[in-house]
Structures are given as structure tokens and as C-alpha cells.
Amino acid sequence: MTLQVLIVDDEALARSRLRTLLGECRQPEAVAAAEAASAAQAMALVQHQRFDAALLDIHMPGADGLQLAAALREAPEPPLVVFVTAHTEHAVHAFELDAVDYLTKPVRLERLQTALQKVERLALARQAREPDSAPDWLLISERGRTVRVPLPEVLYLKAELKYVTVRTAAASHLLDGSLSQLEDKFPGRFLRIHRNALVARNAIRALVRHNDPDEGEGWAVRLAGIDEVLMVSRRQVAAVREALGE
Template identity: 35%
Template sequence: MTASPPLRVLLVDDERPALDELAFLLSQDPRVGDVLTSDSATDGLRILQEADVDVVFLDVQMPGLTGIELAQVLSRFKQPPRFVFVTAHEGHAVDAFDVHAVDYVLKPVRAERLAEAVRRAVGAEPLPTRDTEVAVERGGVTRFISRADITHVEAQGDYARLHTAADSYLVRSPLATLEAEWADAGFVRIHRSLLVSLAHVREVRMDGGRCTVMVGPAPVELVVSRRHTRELRDLLLRHRTAP
């Protein structure tokens, strides 16, 4: 029987001594590989947007975004991690399991109790994937937009700007990453700095060898690079004639 790969875990706790102790205990567990740490839920969310994590161990009461609120955000990820609450407070257990936590461990943490939480995390069914919503943050508030509403995506350095008919949102994700992850949803590259949703392309215009597309309900004109022109037209043809 093939052994499962080591877990990559993220620990989120605003109390450094508790964070260091938890990191030490988990590093001793042979089922655990990489151990990432964060001292706030907001920073933990940033890490999760940049790295693949199997299990998140998180405190409940933290300044700003609470552990319960972070778990609610995590449950809406495309591939949600499993999560375990590690807290000094018993009163939040119902809320924890309402957001499908695999375990609820009370502080001070005993090594054998933590080992049981890891066992439950290993055996837990992953949360259902959600690939129709995208988490975006503005002014410290995280909200969710439907990917189906995104007309095009614009590269901005290590970030990408998601455009909808009504607004735009900056996310910490390179354009190449979104191109790979969203290809099956009909997002294609038309320029080194642009992706478009085929579903939102209203017109393709050719003028003197220059190709542009009109996207969205109040159409925005976007330039298509020469190297992507033929591919885009072929993709649009297949997309429009697909059953």
C-alpha cells in the first residue's frame, strides 16, 4: 500500500509562544512535512493564496479576522484545505464544526491529543471544491465574485486585475497561474498581459492586420497580439460550435 505524502500544514495564532510550541510538536510527527506559520489570520490568508496547504491549524480569537471567519473564507477556496481549531476556549466548538472543522483541540496542547488531530485530518474527506467563486480583498474585507462574471484579466506585475462589467479587483496571483488554472473554464491568453473569457467575447475585429476583441456587456476593446490571433479565432470557433 502506497504511503500518503507528508502533510503541508499552516499554523495561525497571534500568540508567538503558542505558535512556536505547536510548530515544534507538529514537526515531530512523521505524517507532517512542511510547517508554515503566521501570527494573524490576514497574513495566513495571504500565505494560503500563494501556497498549497493540506491542513490549517488555527486559533479562534485573534485580532481582526477571527479563526472562524478565516475558516469561512477557506471553505470557499477552489480546493479548500482541511482545518483544525486549536484554542483555549471551549465555547466556539459548535461554530467550528459548523464550518466543517475536522477537530477542535483545547490549549494547553498535549502531544498525544495533537497526534489524534493529525490522524483525523489525514483521514478526513476534503471539502467539496468550488471553482465558480473567486476570493478578492479590498480595504481589509474579503468578498467573493463569480468567475463567470469575469470578462478579462490584466497582468500587473506579480498581481492580476480581474475585470467584471461593474468593477475590477486586484488579486495576488500571476497571470500565468490563472491562465493554467482557468483554461478549462474558457480563459485564454490574447496578449502577454491579458486573458479573456471566451464566453464574454462579443466581436473579433480585423483592421489592417491588427486584431482586437470586444468583451463584456458594455464592450471593452482589447488588443490581440499577432502570435495569439489565429489561436484565438480557432478557439472561438470551437467554443461557439461546441454542443
Template identity: 35%
Template sequence: MVDDMRPISAQLKTLIVDDEPLAIERLQLLCARQEHINLVGTASDGEAAIRLTEQLEPDLLLLDIAMPGMDGLEVAKKLSRFQKAPAIIFVTAFDKFAVEAFGVAAIDYLLKPVETERLSIAVARVRERYSEQQIAPAEDSPWAEEFWVPYRSELRRIAASEINRIEAERDYMRLHVAGDAGNDASGTSYLLHQTITGLEGRLNPEQFIRLHRSHLVRRDWIGSLRHDGGGIWMACLKCGTEIRIGRTHLAEAKKLAGR
């Protein structure tokens, strides 16, 4: 977690952590092209990363995940307890750690080989986070505010507030994000490998409601409730989609209408 008392400067003191010398060399070259990065050191394992962080107090770690011994996720967990905890950008060859990365509050998650433009975006996010926390330190929340989802050749950050509805597809959840026209057709959907019960437990119940065993919907995305006869109720969404309300979830759904 980024320490809210750490001042933002023109450059971020940055530490590279990777067990592959060629990966470190590539990141050094990329960092040299970033005007807001001041590279202060490199580490080839988790123990060295902890030790150098204590000594150098970097603002940012470019941190590999799959390392022998202490992996990057464990490093991030240990660093989060530091009084001046650095921001974390994970740099990895694997996309399977995205959920775990979210759990340790990483600022971004870059897939190797990292492109200069993509690193610039990640660094800008770190600077923005520091600036926001100087103005108003964020309160800890038990609910997920964002998700990392695979999209083409990258992992994309999706804010929970952008999600309109979620439907289960076997072992995956499809997150529907509305487009400019405010409907699913003009928007985009993303697949996230997680159970719907697990995802429901991470979402703020004041913002999302379970309507069916396979559907979660943002509360303000529900336009009306319609009785279809035979005890069947449907939720009519603002995008035009209709979702059947499961019987076990009907009582909670009716509370939306004060019934």
C-alpha cells in the first residue's frame, strides 16, 4: 500500500526486482526512457528486495512475481507493512497472478515483454495515486474497487463502478461494461476466472445485488421489475436486457421497490 505521507517528487525512486539478468537489463533500458523514474538499484531475489527497500526507501518497485524462494507476491505483502511502503508495479510473464496481485494492492500489472508506452501509463498511475493520497488519504474498504482482467495481449484495470452486470459462464465470470450509448451492445465484456459466490463476496452489497444463481447486477442499472405470471419475476435493465430473478433472490430484489 502506498504510504499517504510520502511526498511526490519530480522523479520516483525506483527499484527493479527480477531473477533474470536479461529482464533486469531490459527494464533498465526502459526506465532510462522514463522522465519520472530515478533508478536507484536492482535486486535478483525477494530477500534482497526487502533489504534494499529498507535501505533505499524507494517510491516504486518494478517487481517480478515468479522468482525462486520468496516470490513477488510475498515480497509485496511484507512491504505493505512498512511505514513507508513503496508502490508496486508487477512485471511478469504470466497473467494467472492478476487476482492475487489485486489482493496486495498493486498499482499496475505489466506482462513481459513490456512496451515503453505501457510502462509510461503505469508510472503515471503511480504518480496519480501519490498525488491523490497527499490531498485526501483513502480510507480502507473491505470491498473491491477494481479488477484486473485479461484483454487481448494485456491485463486491463476495470473499476467496479464501470461494471453493469455480471453473468456466470462455467468457471468464468463475464463482466459487462456499458459503452458510450449506455448499452451492452456498444460496450465491452471481459472474462474473469472466479466463482460468482467469490465475486459476490468482494463487491459492495450497497452497489450490487444477486438476482439469480448466475447473475449479479449493479443496483442502479435496474430500471424496473416485471411480473411474468406463474410466480416468475424479471428484472428489466436500463440497457434493455431482461434477467429472470431466482426465487431465493426475489425477496431481496423486491426491496428495491420498497416491497
């Protein structure tokens, strides 16, 4: 996810500095999608363009950043607000306006990235809650980073103790969750072939006889992109045949 960010500051040098820092952000990636030198300009932009976040200065001519943040809450798709200011005394008021973070100038890259990571988590959660807009990816935290795995790349989901293995043609990931939750969240995309496995319907290529060391002789599915086969429980063989059009 590349965050679309609106920069609002009446000082051109400050806007340039933030634009440079956004270009250096990697976790998450972010881009300065637009800039405004006043609250009025910012409100005009928000009416016609969607932003994930707004970086707001506080002391500006006309309406200040706090007033702007209050006004943004009424926008059709309000951006998440991060204040960027040289003044520390407004922090309490800022958080009363549901600010995600409050940064003081000069802003360091690491501090900005931390704020944007909060924005990313909230933005993804907001998308997941919106009706008719189920995310087309799985968000996985591993080795100190967050990975977004596109659903069309997922070949199977397999329960492994308290985790779920998410397998693509290129890699395997561990997701904290349950198969039942994933089956309910993405109805129709995956087919349950076993109590511990879901496979992507469009990845199924063949139903074959297979001798498994743990389960013995039985049926298994071959999937596109990998050599591994997955055992199919007896009760799910008919569903797999149906998915194959047999």
C-alpha cells in the first residue's frame, strides 16, 4: 500500500522538506499526492481527491491546523491527520481531534515512518470495515515487517498449530488466525478440502491418487505453480470434482 499524503503548511521550505522525507519512506511507502499552503486550499483539494493522510502544520494564516483538522472530519472521505509543528503546546487539543500522531519540527525520517505506520494500520482497518469493499489481500506481520499478500496469489491456506500457512507460488507466510475466519471473510474464493486446508478454487488443476505417510492411500489435489499436493478428505472429494467440472 502506497499512502497518498496531503501536505499542508504555509512555508514552502517546510513542504519541500516533508515531500523529500515522504520520498524516502519505505515502511510504508508514501507519496506527496498534493500540497496546500492554507486550510482553504486543503479543503478544496479534499473535495475532489482522496488522501490516506494529511500532514498538518498548526500555525498558518487564516484558519489554523486545528481548525482544519476539525473541518476535515466532516469530509466525505476524511484523511487521517498527523500534525507536524514547531509548537508542543497543542498536543492535547490535537489528540482530542483524533490525530493519529503529533510530530515536532524538525521531523526525522524514523519518526515520520512510525507515524505513517499507524496511518497504514488504521487505513487498512477502515477499508476492511467498509461494506462491499473486502480487501483483496492478506496483511501478515513477520520478522518485524508487515507484508501484504494479494489474494489472487494465494494457492492454499493450511492450519499449522495456532497459525495458518499462507502459500503462494513464490513463498510461504505464517498468519495468526483460523481457517474458519478466513473462509467466512472471503466467501467463494477458497474451497475446504480438509479440516486443516483451504485451496484457491481457481488454482485447482487435478485430483490424483496419493499415498500420504500420515493418512495413507487417498485423494489429493494438484495446484497451479507448485509441486506439492494436498490431501483431500473423503467427504470433500465430491466438492473437488465439482470444482474441476467433472
